[in-house]
Amino acid sequence: MDLNELIELAEKEILGRKPLRIRICTAAGCLSSGAKAVKQAMDAAVQAAGLGEQMEVSEVGCMRLCCEGPLVAVDPENTLYQRVSGDQAASIVASLNGGGPPSATKGDFSQPFFTRQKAIVLENSGLVEPERIESYLAVGGYQALYKCLRELTPAHVVEEITASGLRGRGGAGYPTGVKWGMVAKMPAERKFVVCNADEGDPGAFMDRSVLESDPHRVLEGMAIAAYAIGASQGYIYVRGEYPLAIRRLETGIRQAKRLGLLGSQIFESSFDFKIDLRIGAGAFVCGEETALIHSIEGQRGVPRPRPPYPAESGLWGCPTLINNVETFANVPAIIREGASWFASIGTEKSKGTKVFALAGKIKNTGLVEVPMGTSLREIVETIGGGAPDGGTIKAVQTGGPSGGCIPASLLDTPVDYESLARLGSIMGSGGMIVMDQTTDMVDVAKFFMEFCMDESCGKCIPCRAGTVQLHRLLSKIGSGQGTSHDLATLESLCEMVKHASLCGLGQSAPNPVLSTLAYFREEYVARLRDHAEGNGRASAAQSAAL
Amino acid sequence: MAVKTLTIDGTLLSAREEQTVLQAARDAGIAIPTLCQLDGLSTVGACRMCLVDIEGTGRLLPACTTRVAEGMVIHTKTERLQSYRRMIVELLFAERNHICAVCVANGACELQDLAIEVGMDHVRFDYLHPECSVDISHKRFGLDHNRCVLCTRCVRACDEVEGAHTWDVAGRGTAARVITDMAQPWGTSETCTSCGKCVQACPTGALFIKGMTVAESRKDRSEIGFLVTAREKKQWVV
């Protein structure tokens, strides 16, 4: 394969398109609301109408407004239909063939939910067919890899990623280019590239969506990374709960190999790169990089103290580059458009965009990609449409069990790594849960603590035995049995678990408690047994129970 | 052999570059409490008792896994560290059923020693009173999960020194348990060589020799270190 052949394949794909194209989202969200049946009905309707020559029905990835699925879009007009059912298929087809308006509900691509977003990671999502590599090639796929192999030295690639300002999207926000540079400088013979697709935090589904919608983008990003650091083997560690993502990755790897875009002598160069999948068994802690490495090695998935960092000693003791799915998904666009283009988006210290999985008490649930620095208010009120049924937003939780609750009064905070950390939360991988006035904050803290307690690997004492006690204290306070003494114990235990735990799981487990204590302390105090009677405002849960 | 100079608790001292902060401190007569660390075994940094404050790092690091570096300024006994250590010991006592009065290791238990060292006069947390089993299927040794602190010293002694890897950990969080072979009764294990290294390595009364009284039940926890030094350096020193 050379560049001309690549471009030929892309042109052939574009020329082969039929004048009308019906795109059906077949990512997990829409599939669960019946997209498969819609696809079958649509195929049958096209056939029955004898329009097979003019119309094609494609299975594409996520169109983001997951709560209104199954979503169907029709080209070239780019008309959106939502909550489509199989029996509406024929009417959509008929309307395209000069019939009357279809019975399906029309959506609106010009609403703020779509127009206020900026797509880089999701630029192909909902447009390309994830199970057909030709469809990715048609949008310039694998040309960034070609450019790297043919026009840039590995050092140039690292420089470009560094200059772009891209930071890790897996949670901690470590500068990606710096990490690549470290692994590249290691003198070892064997190095590895690992893609972290464990995505274990409750409420997060960004990485799943990227893998289901545009898997080749991640494969291409990994190949570019491998070239830059000098690796010839990659692994994608994907959780077993994502069967569709796994299938599409397997298909993608097979197709890329067949075209010589993965495997030996890629683009007829001396660069070899193979990618294998490793399926996780659903432990949150296996998303932690050292636990993930142990798991790939076939050992028990428990973290170990760092240093040494994986960049120095990772898989089987070799230098290993670990990045998140979304981090890799940014790479082809950076190579294609240039570092300065990427660096022009976002804030001074947080460049590019961030994908959030918007969920909870919000009108529009789904995927949202916005430039860094967009305010929380814009995300939840303008894009998300605010709380449904006349509710008011009380808090926004970011970062899942490792993050914190940000009160509505601080919604003007821009989302970037530093601003969120300053508020006691974290950017995290991108889960964003909106809570309305009925939400009981002690309950929220307890929910996340229960999650951490169940997911603690048990290796270190502060997290293993501490989260259990934190959970008991929260239950006790939540049920009105706690005293101010318990509250004090809760706070000092939080502090110890945060600073003494071995890995990020334990270190961040107290965050939901600490942030709700910081912003909603009165909800804790009001239900302490020794809290002065009379001024005890009934908490949300208590009044709900009355 | 390169030498590094560093300051621990105000004392300027030197250490070999491959040494850990814990080794350097011990060589200088500065005691740092430990539990999961045992001379002769790899370090895992799991119990967090040995956490120290190293200026400029912004976080607490385990002395047992942290290498010395030139110019390090280390504090091992700040009020904060002491309060964390005490809390960790309390958490352990609350987690399982550590009832010294009826324990075969009474008087020869590292957990008990630590409780005294950190000044634990009561436990602030709810005792969890988990139901724990006792495995006495092995002909010479017994395992009492009530006393286990999950330090994994038995696991490492068996794997790294005996080479049998009979022990491992199963389960997660506070439900984690040490197991033999495929989580089967110890007596039915096909890999166990009955060498007893795990029993000697165990800091508490979780692993014990059957039929011994409390007075007889004194473990030689330096045995592992002795064996490893003898093997690696050909030095038979205690």
Ligand SMILES: Cc1cc2nc3c(=O)[nH]c(=O)nc-3n(C[C@H](O)[C@H](O)[C@H](O)COP(=O)(O)O)c2cc1C
């Ligand atoms: C408990 C825990 C769970 C984690 N889970 C994930 C995960 O699911 N996906 C992920 O990319 N990173 C996860 N991380 C972060 C990884 O350890 C690592 O920092 C990240 O994969 C690095 O990639 P990045 O630099 O591209 O962000 C987790 C960390 C911790 C402590």
Ligand code: SF4
């Ligand atoms: S902090 Fe929790 S998850 Fe991490 S090593 Fe310790 S016990 Fe395991």
Ligand code: FES
């Ligand atoms: S002795 Fe260092 S962490 Fe246990």
